[in-house]
Amino acid sequence: MKAVVQRVTRASVTVGGEQISAIGRGICVLLGISMEDSQKEVEHMVRKILNLRVFEDESGKHWSKSVMDKEYEVLCVSQFTLQCVLKGNKPDFHLAMPTEQAESFYNSFLEQLRKSYRPELIRDGKFGAYMQVHIQNDGPVTIELESPAPGAASSDPKQHRSLPRMLRRMQSGTMSSRGGCRI
Numbered sequence: 001m002k003a004v005v006q007r008v009t010r011a012s013v014t015v016g017g018e019q020i021s022a023i024g025r026g027i028c029v030l031l032g033i034s035m036e037d038s039q040k041e042v043e044h045m046v047r048k049i050l051n052l053r054v055f056e057d058e059s060g061k062h063w064s065k066s067v068m069d070k071e072y073e074v075l076c077v078s079q080f081t082l083q084c085v086l087k088g089n090k091p092d093f094h095l096a097m098p099t100e101q102a103e104s105f106y107n108s109f110l111e112q113l114r115k116s117y118r119p120e121l122i123r124d125g126k127f128g129a130y131m132q133v134h135i136q137n138d139g140p141v142t143i144e145l146e147s148p149a150p151g152a153a154s155s156d157p158k159q160h161r162s163l164p165r166m167l168r169r170m171q172s173g174t175m176s177s178r179g180g181c182r183i
Contacts, residue, residue: 001041002032002082007054007141011075013125014132021123026072027054028135032082033097033105041147042105046112048145049074068117076113077125077133078106103127 005027012022029049055065055072067074083096097105106127114122125131 001034001037001045001147003045003049003145004030004079004082005049005052005054005143005145006030006135007138008075009136009138011133011135013075013077013123014134015126015129020126021075023073023075023123025070025138026074026121027052027067028075028077028133030077030079030082030133031106031109032079033102033109034083034095035097036095036149037097037105037147039108042109042112044147045145046109046116050113050117052143052145054141054143071118071121073121073123074113074117075123075125076110077131078102078127099128 008023008026008028010022010024011026011028013020027049031045050068051066053063053066053069055067055070056062057064080093080096080102081091084091084093085095086092096102110122110124125133
């Protein structure tokens with residue numbers, strides 16, 4: 001599963017000249033679902049999206065508050081083109097989940113998002129429709145998220161915190177390549 005999250009001052013979705021959804025300040029999430037995705041990826045992505053710290057706090061400190069902390073809105077748009085693989089210059093979408101499965105999967109994602117946050121603050125586009133998505137990006141701030149591949153080790157940097165520290169110590173000469181400290 002892939003998502004492009006944009007911090008916005010406002011965003012809306014129009015289908016056939018009619019606006020079907022709109023939000024004010026918050027985030028717009030473009031979501032691409034792959035054939036390999038499962039409920040585990042839904043849970044991971046919902047947690048990441050809702051806790052992504054892209055807003056400033058009351059004192060103006062950047063990157064310290066999430067959409068939930070600020071009680072802002074979320075606009076989700078299903079976008080299979082995020083699962084694109086280029087073959088030369090031609091896009092190929094064989095990794096995207098087929099429409100028949102993807103619609104119920106996307107609805108499951110929205111349901112999980114609403115359960116995890118405030119349902120009245122979650123909006124979405126129209127699955128499978130040709131949409132015009134109007135995004136007023138704030139910053140601009142655009143973050144790409146990707147759920148871990150099934151069976152892959154975690155990509156959470158907090159779980160690998162000691163590795164950079166060890167590498168810096170090795171480079172500075174305060175640690176041998178075997179992990180022991182020099183005296």
